[in-house]
Amino acid sequence: MSIIALLIFPGGLFALACGLAYEWVDRKLIARFQNRIGPRWFQPVADTFKLLAKEEVVPAGVNPGLFTWLPVVALAGALTAALYVPMAGLPPAFSFPGDLIVAVYLLSLLTLCTGLAGANTLDRFSIVGAVRTLTQLFSYEAPFMLALLSPAIVAGSWQVSEIIAQTGGQWALITQPVSFVVALIGLMGKLELPPFDAPEAETEIVAGALTEYSGRGYALFRLGRGVELVVGLTLIAALYMGGLANPIDFLIKTLGLLVILALIQTLFARLRIDQTVGLWWRYGALLVLAQLAVIVGARLIV
């Protein structure tokens, strides 16, 4: 039973398929907002198979073990995080006290692997991309964790299923709007979506940390990004929008969040890396700390 949960549903194949589907929805929405047609429904599938069938070039001077295994570890981290969140509206496959922190850090594992992969290759663009990736990780991670902490404080538990049960169908984004906004924007920083795609700035540093990756390694990183998108959306929808009761609920809530994400992507230009760090450490952290102060104060008074 647990093997099926791990490999097919809700981890493994289902998470990969969901990742590809959500990547398509994201690209199609952005295209529509930009008044163009956008990709066909099977585009991410074709992209993935094409990359898997391409020759994989291992550049000179890299550590071959790291080069081959970092993409695998990144995808494995993202897929494992899918086991602890209520994917497809069903209760999480595995649940234990503290699994919220484990899920968030498994998602950060993907960003860390991207940074390491960039630092591993000797290309100057990869190294700059890796430095930017890790700088961005350092800047949004704390506010994002704190923003996920506020429903946990209200529920009194670090366990995802406990938090959902304690909200009792009530939408936490009404009572904690500030940390909802910080969590959503934090998810955009985690996924390196515009306006936070300085680590992957095509016009500046070719392709960022993954410049030298081709073929299978690149396909695995892209799949990991897609799974991270689904898992992140599920987590925020579950914590802030009153839990995910059934698959239809899951689809409506996560796609609703994805529409907001696509809108923000099309509206804003790319931020410089120092603007990103400034934004997060000045406004992001302060806003979420203010929200936490309000919550803790309310609990002490009431």
Next chain:
Amino acid sequence: MNINPEHIWDGALEKLKTWARINSPWAIHYNSGSCNGCDIEILATLTPRYDLERVGVKLQGSPRHADILICTGPVTLQSRERLKRIYEQMPEPKFVVAVGSCAISGGAFQGCYNIVGHVDAVIPVDVYIPGCPPRPEAIIDGVVKLLESLKKTDGRAQSTDDRLQNTDNRSQTADAGQ
């Protein structure tokens, strides 16, 4: 009857690979000394007005991520080595599209002292798109023709060894002609 199980797998797998390669051609653009007219037209092709993302073409920054090299300009002697290096960095299978009269025959710069003239004297070319500059519709037509030819020859236009052979012959005649 001796059914070899590998054979059944192989056919379907090859078909899947060809389908994926035809439907997801990622491009990288290189200017080897052009006057930028063709580059502006290529940029126009990639804008929302013509929207090449609906056929799957995405502009990539890194040659390691690209399948198609869109090359403009008569290859100047300075950019000749760079063009070769970018072509070699692309993983197989890869295709080259030469855009504009300069890339095909030297164009307005024919006979100049500092150019090679044809792109296919340096790297093997699959599609030539004439024009000075060609309209975006012509560029799209060329890319679509390249994808159609992939359907017929099952994913590979020509083996790289054959193409590099042709390259050496062309460069010899080009040098002899000058």
